[in-house]
Amino acid sequence: MTSEASELLEILWGRASTAPVSTSQLRVLFILEHSEGINLRTLADALGSTPPSTSRLCDRLQAVGFVERRPGAISRRELRLFLSRRGRSFLSELRLRRERALESVLAQMPAAQRTALLGGLEAFCAAAAAQIHEADELDIRTA
Template sequence: MDRAASSDESLNVLARQVSEHAEALVEVWSEAARAADPRLSSLQLQALLITHRCPGINLTGMAERVGAAPPTVSRLCDRLEAAGLLMRHRATTNRREIGLTLTARGREMLDALSERRFRAIRGVLQHVPAAQREALVAGLRSFTDATGAVDATDMGR
């Protein structure tokens, strides 16, 4: 086996291991979201998180980010607005454009979710040896940094 094939195989093994072990982290992370009040779908939660990161985002921008059609996103925002989590407003730069922002209740809900996730992860980390905690953070930091180098269309291939 040549060096390139060996490198590809090593990367395949590593990717499989990361995928398998990441499931536990994703499960802890997701379990905290399932306890959210009000209970939100993953798409609703994603929309709130995007609005938090990009206050004033318009419906078209939201549709692109969540990968849904604008009418679907409009209905999604209707439900979030009815729940008191999201607010629509006319954009200052273009009167025809509708911007989205979180309400105080929406921010409180996301803060509570963040705190639940923090406590859940902390609870698991208590059972990880200290030296491995540092290695975990270093590995996750490297993974996060590398995601910036990957084109979104390449993720999932």
């Protein structure tokens, strides 16, 4: 069921176009949104990629005006990555399109099933947050 739901969400969200960015570039935008000012190496690690590949992704995002590179405060040779105003606006609009697509599906469900889904999603979010928190604490202890 999780596989089917995941695939249906991909199709549904695919209709809420992510153009002009690819899926990989969208991941970069989401990471930068939550970790503004990170350097290229940290971003590459988060993506599980190499710095040259990540740099090319950022080049394309900078070309469309979604990412800004700024010199670091300590070392001017180190560049920090930030979402631009246009990048933030793009993510906001994308989320709005995705929410509208989900709301359209939810509107077709009976009220009792929407209520049950809400309870299930709340439990899912709590379990996922706990798992992420545990992994973060483990990373801190092993570092």
